[in-house]
Amino acid sequence: MTGQKPHLRTVDVTRYVTPLREGGSLPAIAEADDDFLYVLKFRGAGQGTKALIAELIGGEIARLLGFKMPEIVFANLDEAFGRTEPDEEIQDLLRASTGLNLAVHYLSGAITFDPVVTTVDAKLASSIVWLDSLITNVDRTARNTNMLMWHKELWLIDHGAALYFHHSWDNWKEQAKRPFAQVKDHVLLRYASQIEAIDNEFKAILNIDQIQGIVSLIPDDWLLRDAPFNSADEHRQAYVEFLSSRLSVSNVFVKGANDARAALI
Numbered sequence: 001m002t003g004q005k006p007h008l009r010t011v012d013v014t015r016y017v018t019p020l021r022e023g024g025s026l027p028a029i030a031e032a033d034d035d036f037l038y039v040l041k042f043r044g045a046g047q048g049t050k051a052l053i054a055e056l057i058g059g060e061i062a063r064l065l066g067f068k069m070p071e072i073v074f075a076n077l078d079e080a081f082g083r084t085e086p087d088e089e090i091q092d093l094l095r096a097s098t099g100l101n102l103a104v105h106y107l108s109g110a111i112t113f114d115p116v117v118t119t120v121d122a123k124l125a126s127s128i129v130w131l132d133s134l135i136t137n138v139d140r141t142a143r144n145t146n147m148l149m150w151h152k153e154l155w156l157i158d159h160g161a162a163l164y165f166h167h168s169w170d171n172w173k174e175q176a177k178r179p180f181a182q183v184k185d186h187v188l189l190r191y192a193s194q195i196e197a198i199d200n201e202f203k204a205i206l207n208i209d210q211i212q213g214i215v216s217l218i219p220d221d222w223l224l225r226d227a228p229f230n231s232a233d234e235h236r237q238a239y240v241e242f243l244s245s246r247l248s249v250s251n252v253f254v255k256g257a258n259d260a261r262a263a264l265i
Contacts, residue, residue, distance in 0.1 A: 006060055006213050010074040011103070013040065013081060019090060026093055029106055032075065038103035040075055041160065044096025049222035050167060051160035052102040057239065058135045058159025059104070060214045065131060065202055068155040074219070075103035100219050104157065113147035113154060115187055120154065125191035126198045128156070133180040133253040134246055137162035142187045165242070169228050172238065176245040179256025189261050199254045208244045215239045 011032035019028045020039065030040040043049050056072060063069040079098040085091040120128075128147075132140050139161035140146050146158040165172045183189060218239075220232040229235040246253070 012076045037106040039106050040103045042097040043101050044093050054162040055160045058162040062156050070105040073103050075101045107150045110148040110150035113145045122193045125188040126194040129192040130198045135162040138182045141185045145187050176242045177249050180253045183257045184260040190264055195254050195257050199250050211243045212240050
């Protein structure tokens, strides 16, 4: 480990290419001023900046732990950007998303992971189940795997449904210490036979300083929206406390995952 503080590049969106009509968030493929294509996640979409925060935290933790993850960048959207968009729904979305959004490098030619077609070994499956249990990611199911195959390697995408406690902040300190009940629906659970070994391996990598560094990336104006905190720093610290607490009792969600797997197989 280098100990370097994490950093995200910032790009300016120059062209709206096409919407990706998935769920209610209406992400889009867009081009930026670095000439790359990105999957753009809008702050003005249904779940707003909370989905962007979950995407940032979940994606950068995944990258830190060694998973294949497309680059995440901040994407600046000018207020004039949507004026020529003919679709009124998209125009409204662009208007509501002026300022800093989040984007993920577009993996051209990637195909959706299909567990029937592609076999995942026990270590990788266990690693992904452990990650999703840590960040309480409810959206890695057979219906929506949020994984891609690109150049014969498995890549993780879309962690916007993680950290679901922050949509209400009810009993969040208690939630940090609970098993991840939704792991029973995880698309890779049946193959995850090495979760305890992965727990030891990942806890040797991930620590509070690294969590603090990732959380520090969250822009101030994404915070304090429907949240019970007095400052952006206090809000960030709550994310650090949740994840640090969860990490300290990882045996709880590891046991929960193993119990759910035993019931499945």
